[in-house]
Amino acid sequence: MTKFQDWWKDAVIYQVYPRSFFDSDGDGVGDLPGIHAKLDYIAALGVDIVWISPFFTSPMKDFGYDVADYCDVDPLFGTLADFDRLLQRAHELGLKIIIDQVLSHCSEQHPWFVESRSSRDNPRADWFVWADPQADGTPPNNWLAVFGGSAWQWDARRRQYFMHNFLASQPDLNFHHPEVQQAQLENMRFWLKRGVDGFRLDACNFHFHDRALRNNPPAGRRQDNAVQDNNPYGMQLHRYDKTRPENLAFLEKTRRLLNDYGAIAVGEVGADDALAVMAAYTAGGDKLHMAYSFNLLTPEFSARYIRDQVEQAEARLAGAGGGWLSWSLGNHDVPRVLSRWGGAQATPACAKLLLAMQLALKGTPCLYQGEELALSEAEIAFEDLQDPYGIAFWPEFKGRDGCRTPLPWDAKAPQAGFSTAKPWLPPAPEHATLAVSVQQAEAGSMLNFTRRLLAWRKQNPQLRRGEIVFFDAPEPVLALRRDLAGAPAILCAFNLGDQALEFAWPAAAGARSLDGHGLPGSASGGTVMLPAYGAWFGVVAPA
Numbered sequence: 352m353t354k355f356q357d358w359w360k361d362a363v364i365y366q367v368y369p370r371s372f373f374d375s376d377g378d379g380v381g382d383l384p385g386i387h388a389k390l391d392y393i394a395a396l397g398v399d400i401v402w403i404s405p406f407f408t409s410p411m412k413d414f415g416y417d418v419a420d421y422c423d424v425d426p427l428f429g430t431l432a433d434f435d436r437l438l439q440r441a442h443e444l445g446l447k448i449i450i451d452q453v454l455s456h457c458s459e460q461h462p463w464f465v466e467s468r469s470s471r472d473n474p475r476a477d478w479f480v481w482a483d484p485q486a487d488g489t490p491p492n493n494w495l496a497v498f499g500g501s502a503w504q505w506d507a508r509r510r511q512y513f514m515h516n517f518l519a520s521q522p523d524l525n526f527h528h529p530e531v532q533q534a535q536l537e538n539m540r541f542w543l544k545r546g547v548d549g550f551r552l553d554a555c556n557f558h559f560h561d562r563a564l565r566n567n568p569p570a571g572r573r574q575d576n577a578v579q580d581n582n583p584y585g586m587q588l589h590r591y592d593k594t595r596p597e598n599l600a601f602l603e604k605t606r607r608l609l610n611d612y613g614a615i616a617v618g619e620v621g622a623d624d625a626l627a628v629m630a631a632y633t634a635g636g637d638k639l640h641m642a643y644s645f646n647l648l649t650p651e652f653s654a655r656y657i658r659d660q661v662e663q664a665e666a667r668l669a670g671a672g673g674g675w676l677s678w679s680l681g682n683h684d685v686p687r688v689l690s691r692w693g694g695a696q697a698t699p700a701c702a703k704l705l706l707a708m709q710l711a712l713k714g715t716p717c718l719y720q721g722e723e724l725a726l727s728e729a730e731i732a733f734e735d736l737q738d739p740y741g742i743a744f745w746p747e748f749k750g751r752d753g754c755r756t757p758l759p760w761d762a763k764a765p766q767a768g769f770s771t772a773k774p775w776l777p778p779a780p781e782h783a784t785l786a787v788s789v790q791q792a793e794a795g796s797m798l799n800f801t802r803r804l805l806a807w808r809k810q811n812p813q814l815r816r817g818e819i820v821f822f823d824a825p826e827p828v829l830a831l832r833r834d835l836a837g838a839p840a841i842l843c844a845f846n847l848g849d850q851a852l853e854f855a856w857p858a859a860a861g862a863r864s865l866d867g868h869g870l871p872g873s874a875s876g877g878t879v880m881l882p883a884y885g886a887w888f889g890v891v892a893p894a
Contacts, residue, residue, distance in 0.1 A: 357640075359400070359615050359640055359641065359675075359715060360675060360715060360815065360816065361399075361809075361812075361815045361816070362398075362399035362400050362447070362715055363397070363398045363399055363400070363710075363715070363716050363717075363718065363805060363808075364398065364399070364400040364401075364402050364449075364617070364677065364715060364716065364717040364718065365393055365396065365398040365400070365401050365402070365717075365718050365720065366402045366404065366682060366683070366717060366718065366719045366720060367386055367393075367401055367402065367403050367404065367720055368381075368404045368683045368719075368720060368755060369381045369382065369383065369385075369386060369403060369404060369405075369406050369415075369428055370414060370415075370755070370775060371720070371755050371756060371757045371758060371769075371774075371775075371776065372385055372386055372389065372720060372757075372758055373385030373386065373388060373389050373758065373760065373769060374757075374769055374770035374771075374772070374774070375387075375388055377770060377771040377772045378427075378770075378772060379770050379772040379773050379774045379775050380427055380428075380770075380774070380775050381428075381757070381769070381770075382427070382428045382429050382433075383406060383424065383428050383429035383430075383433040383434055383437050384429055384433050384437075386401075386403065386437055387433070387436060387437040387440055390437070390440050390441055390444055390446065391444065392787070393446065394444040394445065394446055395802065396723055396801060396802055396805060397801075397802055397805030397806050397809070398446070398718065398805065399445075399446065399447060400446070400447045400448075400449055400548070400549075401441060401446050401447070401448050401449070402449045402450075402451070402551045402617075402717070403448065403449070403450050403451070404451050404683060405418065405450075405451045405453060405553075406424055406425060406428040406429075406434070406450075407419075407420060407421055407422075407423065407424065407425060408420035408423045408424070408425045409425055409458055410458055410460050410520070411425075411427070412458070412518060412520045412521075412739065413517065413518055413520075413521060413739065414737070414738075415451075416451075416453050416517075416521070416553060417453075417456075417457065417458035417459075417518065417520055417521045418453050418457045418458055418461065419457070419458040419460045419461045420461070421452075421457075421535075421538035421541070422538060422541045422542075431545075434545070435545065435546075438545065438546050438547065439546075442546070447548035447549070448547055448548050449547065449548055449549040449550055449551055449615065449616075449617070450542060450547055450550060450551070451550070451551050451553055452535075452538070452539060452550045452551070452552050452553065453553040453554070454524070454535045454538075454552065454553070454555075454558060455516065455523060455524060455526075455553070455554050455555075455557035455558050456515065456516060456517060456521040456522060456523045456524060456554075456557070457521070457522065457524065458520065458521065459519075459520045459521070459522055463475055463478055463479075463524075463534075464478075464479060464522050467479045467481075467522075468506055468508050468509055468513070469508065470508075470509070471509055471511075477525055477528055478524060478525055478528055478530070478531050479513055479514070479522050479523065479524055479525055480513060480514035480522075480523050480524075480525050480560055481506075481509065481511045481512070481513050481514075482503070482511060482512050482513075482514070482564060483511055483512075484505075484511070484512060490502075490503035490512050491503060491512055491564050492564050492565065492566045492567075492591075493566045493567060493587070494514070494564075494566075494567060494587075494591070494592045495567075495583060495584045495587060496515055496516055496517060496518075496519075496584070497516055497517050497578060497582075497584055497621075498517050498518055498739065498740050498743060499582065499583075499584075499740075499743045499744065502514055502515060502516055502592060503515075504519040504522075514560065514592075516554070516557050516592065516593065517554075518739060523557070523560070524558075525560075526558040526559045526597070526598075526601060527559065527560075527562060527597070532601055532604065536604060536605065536608055539605070539608060540608060543608070543609075543611075543612040543614055544612075547614065548614055548615065549609065549614040549615035549616055549617070549640075550609075550614070550615075550616045550617075551616075551617050551618075551619065552605075552616055552617070552618040552619065552639070553619055554619060554621065555598075555602070555618035555619055555620065555632070555639070555642075556593050556594040556598060556618075556620050556621070556622050556628055556632070557593045558595075558597075558598050558601055559593075559595035559597045559598050559601070560591065560592055560593070560595065561590075561591035561592070561595060563591075564591070565590075565591045566591070567587040567588055567589055567590055567591055567592060568587070568588050568590060569586060569587060569588070570585065570586050570587055570588050570623070571588075581744065581747045581748060582744065582748075588623055589622070589623055590623075593622070594622050594623075594628055599631070599632075599638065602618075602632060602638035602639060603637050603638055605638075605639075606637050606638050606639070609640075615640040615641075616639050616640055617639065617640065617641045617642065617643065617677050617715075617717075618632055618639045618641075618642040618643075619642075619643060619644075620632065620642050620643070620644045621644065621645055622644070625644035625645065625646055626644065626646060626660070626663050626664045626667050627667050628642075628644075629642040629643070629644055629664065629667070629674070629676055630664070630667035630668045630670065630671040630674050631671055632674075633668070633671075633673075633674030633675050633676070634668070634671035634672050634673055634674045635671075635672060635673075635674075636673075640675065641674075641675040641676055641677045641714070641715055642674075642676060642677065643676065643677040643678065643679050643717060645684075645685070646660045646664075647660060647678060647679065647680055648679065648680070648681065648682065648684070648685045649685075650691055650692075652691070652692040652847070653826060653827060653847070654824065654826055654827050654828055654829040654845075654847055655826060657708075657829055658821045658829060658831075661678075661712055661713070661819065661821070662821060664676055665713070665819065675714065675715070676713075676714040676715070677714055677715040677716070677717050678709060678712045678714045678715075678716060678717070679716070679717040679718075679719070680692075680705060680709050680719075680722070681718075681719040681722055681754065682717070682719050682754075683719065683751060683754060683755055684751050684754075685751070685754065686728040686753055686754055687719075687721070687722075687726055687727055687728040687753070687754045688705060688722065689701060689702050689705070689722075689725055689726065689727050689728070690727045690728035691728065692705065693705070697727065698884075699725040699796075699797045700883065700884040701849070701884050702722070702725035702797055703725075703797060703800050703804075703869070703870060703884065704845060704846070704847065704870065704884035704885070704886060706718075706722065706800075706801060706804060707804060707845065707868060707870055707886050708829060708843075708845045708847070708886070710804065710805075710808050710814065711814055711831065711833065711843045711845075712819065713817070713818065713819040713833070719754075720758060721758055722801075723797060723798055723801040724758070724759070724782075724785045724786075724787065724790060724797055724798055725785060725797035726758075726759075726779075726782055726785060727779075727781065727782075728753040728754060729752075729753045729754075729756040729776075729777075729779035729781075729782070730753065730779070731749060731750075731752045731753055731756075731776065731777070733745060733746070735752075735776065735777055736749070736750060736752055737752055737775065737776060738750035738751045738752045738755075752776055755776060756774075756776045756777065756778055756779050756782070757769035757770065757774045757776065757778045758787075759778060759782045759783050759785060759786035759787065760786055760787050760788065761786055761787070761788045762783050762784060762786040762788050762789050763788070766778055767782060767783045767786055768786065768787075768788070785797075800869055803867075803868075803869055804868060804869060807867045807868050807869075810867075811841060811865075812835055812838060813833040813834070813835040813838050813839075813840065813841045814833055814841060816835050817833035817834050817835035817838075817840075817841070818833070818834045818835070819831055819832070819833055819834075820832045820834065822856065822858060824844070824854055824856065825852070825854050826848075827846060827847040827848035828844060828845065828846055828847070828852070828854055828881070829843075829844070829845045829847060830842075830843070830844045830845075830856060830879075831843050832858070832891075839890045839891060839892060840890070840891050840892070841865060841888060841889070841890060841891075842856075842858060842859055842862055842887075842888065842889040842890075842891060843886070843887075843888055844856065844859075844872065844874075844879050844881060844886060844887045844888075845881075845886045846872070846881035846882070846883065846884060846885045846886065847884075848883065848884075849883045849884065850883055851880075851881065851882045851883055851885070852880075852881055853878055853879065853880050853881070854878070854879055854881075855877060855878055855879075856874070856877060856878070856879050857877050858877075858891070859874045859877055859878075859879055859887075859889055859891075860876060860877035861891070862874060862889030862890060862891045863889060863890045863891075864887065864888070864889055864890075865888040865889055865890050866888075868886065868888055870884075870885055870886040870887075871885045871886075872885040872886050872887035872888075873887060874887050874889055
């Protein structure tokens with residue numbers, strides 16, 4: 352067995368959404384050779400792990416999260432040889448590669464489902480979640496799909512319903528069947544043998560369902576941060592359709608496989624009490640290495656909210672006996688954080704502050720492509736929408752396309768340098784002025800700030816490994832300390848607002864300012880002075 356060390360606790364993850372990263376062949380869609388061509392750019396940011404969203408064979412009804420072949424590359428993105436070259440170059444640059452694994456469900460075009468739906472007695476008849484209708488022909492229970500409507504779809508061939516937690520074209524696999532578990536473990540082994548450094552496990556708490564198909568109870572109050580307010584999915588407590596206790600044993604099997612290759616897994620958790628699930632899934636060192644949730648991917652934004660989420664998470668980790676989290680402020684499923692938290696008039700100064708705050712939290716940060724450029728949420732006309740989620744809930748919810756628009760590489764090139772053809776989503780006109788070509792030449796740009804800040808964090812192990820303690824401070828100030836045995840403590844104060852302020856912080860009295868982060872802010876005699884979107888870091892003796 353490969354000796355494994357917890358290097359991932361010091362790492363920073365960078366998420367690449369392939370469709371929108373860089374198009375190498377002029378078809379309007381990003382691809383694996385496009386990622387390969389920009390690996391030097393990614394490495395220069397100072398990140399350590401590159402998470403690549405799905406590029407597997409797929410009909411693309413959910414843009415790759417509906418897998419038709421887990422062990423091949425969709426021609427839209429390239430070939431297996433392209434992936435091997437990308438992986439080799441990434442390793443030459445010192446980058447780790449983790450890839451999405453969408454295990455809980457697949458495409459209706461996957462051969463497994465094609466066979467399963469063909470009859471009730473074929474070899475894979477029970478590889479998916481099938482159930483008879485109720486006496487009146489209605490679905491077996493009240494379970495809902497994340498993307499709207501019932502979680503059950505009628506199939507005329509079998510005269511039964513099949514379960515789908517997402518689109519009806521994404522049937523859920525029956526993980527109670529041991530052959531299903533083994534098949535998915537072998538799919539992961541295929542990529543581990545090719546040399547991947549780990550996986551991001553999509554919807555990792557959706558693997559199992561209640562065998563008795565009991566109805567979910569009403570929520571009382573919404574707890575699931577993964578869905579928007581006008582989606583009835585949030586009106587249920589999802590007690591029986593996901594986050595079942597059997598999943599812990601499967602995650603232990605996954606961890607044993609990963610340990611054989613010295614690989615890691617980070618799990619996406621969308622649950623009613625996601626923080627508790629994250630703790631359970633990362634406790635004991637025998638399941639996930641780390642997990643992230645939607646708890647900081649919501650519109651809720653205040654110092655109090657962020658403090659509450661992190662403190663609750665730490666309490667749950669302690670209660671579970673330890674574990675590790677990955678904090679993300681943005682990804683391909685939510686509006687870009689600069690617009691979601693900074694508002695319509697948000698500036699690069701706000702983006703810099705948010706990045707610094709994220710990097711100061713305990714856990715492995717995960718950055719979404721374009722955050723290093725301070726990209727805002729793009730407006731997409733209805734006729735340009737691609738996301739089935741947005742089309743279903745339009746106009747109250749426009750879907751996820753606004754955070755998925757192509758990256759701007761060259762301000763002077765057509766399509767901002769993303770492609771020579773019309774892209775699958777229209778590039779946001781306002782993003783052209785934030786193109787890489789522009790920001791590389793500006794010393795104070797968000798891009799260069801990101802590079803400097805990530806390098807600065809590597810020089811301060813307290814911000815990577817230290818324990819975290821919060822202090823009372825007036826809104827919108829987030830004040831905290833990071834403590835690491837054998838090193839001086841680091842105090843961190845962040846002004847999350849657009850107005851300058853001062854506040855008394857006795858802990859800062861006598862502290863030495865820690866420079867090099869590039870954000871404005873100062874302290875004197877126990878008073879901290881923060882301009883709009885400013886921050887102050889100080890060094891003090893351990894508490």
